[in-house]
Amino acid sequence: MSTTVTKTRTAASRETVPTRGAVTPGPVRRNPVPGILRRTLTTGAALFWTAIVVVPIYWLVVTSLRSQADFTADSPLALPSHPTLDSYRAVLDGDFTTYLLNSVVVTAGTVVIAVAVALMAAFSIVRNAGSRFSRVSFRLFLLGLAIPLQAVIIPVYLLIIKMQLYDSLLAIVLPSAAFALPITVMILVSFLRDVPRSLFEAMIVDGAGDWRMLWSLAAPLARPALMTVAVYDGLQVWNGFLFPLILTQSGDKAVLPLALTLFRGQFGINVPATMAAVVLSTLPMLALFILARRQLVAGLTAGFSK
Numbered sequence: 001m002s003t004t005v006t007k008t009r010t011a012a013s014r015e016t017v018p019t020r021g022a023v024t025p026g027p028v029r030r031n032p033v034p035g036i037l038r039r040t041l042t043t044g045a046a047l048f049w050t051a052i053v054v055v056p057i058y059w060l061v062v063t064s065l066r067s068q069a070d071f072t073a074d075s076p077l078a079l080p081s082h083p084t085l086d087s088y089r090a091v092l093d094g095d096f097t098t099y100l101l102n103s104v105v106v107t108a109g110t111v112v113i114a115v116a117v118a119l120m121a122a123f124s125i126v127r128n129a130g131s132r133f134s135r136v137s138f139r140l141f142l143l144g145l146a147i148p149l150q151a152v153i154i155p156v157y158l159l160i161i162k163m164q165l166y167d168s169l170l171a172i173v174l175p176s177a178a179f180a181l182p183i184t185v186m187i188l189v190s191f192l193r194d195v196p197r198s199l200f201e202a203m204i205v206d207g208a209g210d211w212r213m214l215w216s217l218a219a220p221l222a223r224p225a226l227m228t229v230a231v232y233d234g235l236q237v238w239n240g241f242l243f244p245l246i247l248t249q250s251g252d253k254a255v256l257p258l259a260l261t262l263f264r265g266q267f268g269i270n271v272p273a274t275m276a277a278v279v280l281s282t283l284p285m286l287a288l289f290i291l292a293r294r295q296l297v298a299g300l301t302a303g304f305s306k
Contacts, residue, residue, distance in 0.1 A: 103256045
């Protein structure tokens with residue numbers, strides 16, 4: 001039997017040995033043109049999108065450094081022949097600092113209220129995930145995402161009048177925080193659901209209550225998500241225009257988005273001064289985004305594994 005197996009292996013090996021003069025087929029060569037074309041299209045699309053984003057910012061900064069005479073004489077995208085900071089001085093000599101302070105107060109107040117309330121609501125929803133009240137509450141928060149701001153501006157206006165808060169910064173803070181709650185609760189619930197339940201059970205064994213678990217466990221672990229919603233809500237409130245337009249009237253209660261229209265009327269056709277006001281109004285949120293970019297990315301990528 002062993003002799004038969006040996007003969008069979010020898011015959012199989014002889015069949016696999018290529019004979020002289022036989023041509024061994026080489027690897028199949030793929031056409032490199034589709035790959036090059038795909039990379040070219042991808043690079044071109046990236047450059048096109050970069051141009052769409054960068055060119056308006058470049059024009060904004062360059063225009064703010066021009067004088068009124070250079071703005072009408074030079075090409076829009078050309079570097080200013082005589083750069084000047086006169087437009088910035090004209091803006092800062094006005095009431096810009098008052099508008100900036102109002103925006104800071106409104107944004108900070110809205111973010112603090114929205115994040116604090118949303119954190120408590122998200123913690124309660126996650127801790128009582130099996131109850132009917134928790135499910136209904138979360139669905140009501142999600143329903144708030146489908147309600148457009150413009151559809152309820154009249155009821156909000158009447159409510160602010162009844163509360164005697166019209167023409168005050170609090171009239172902007174309260175509705176802005178209310179409309180920031182749905183997206184904030186959704187992100188925090190998605191993040192807190194990934195926190196191991198064993199950590200909560202360990203704190204319960206140690207005698208911790210809900211408030212201690214909230215501030216000693218949930219809040220520190222949810223720091224990336226908290227930073228994410230804080231930056232997102234801050235950007236929305238900082239750029240908000242409808243609430244300040246409808247719910248305030250006095251010039252000393254104006255925030256930056258509303259004040260930019262006043263600058264345009266104040267400076268007439270002085271476009272460089274208006275662009276200088278726009279540049280100054282974007283610097284605080286740009287600095288916040290740069291400082292919190294790592295936490296922002298971590299919060300956007302975490303908490304969505306389930």
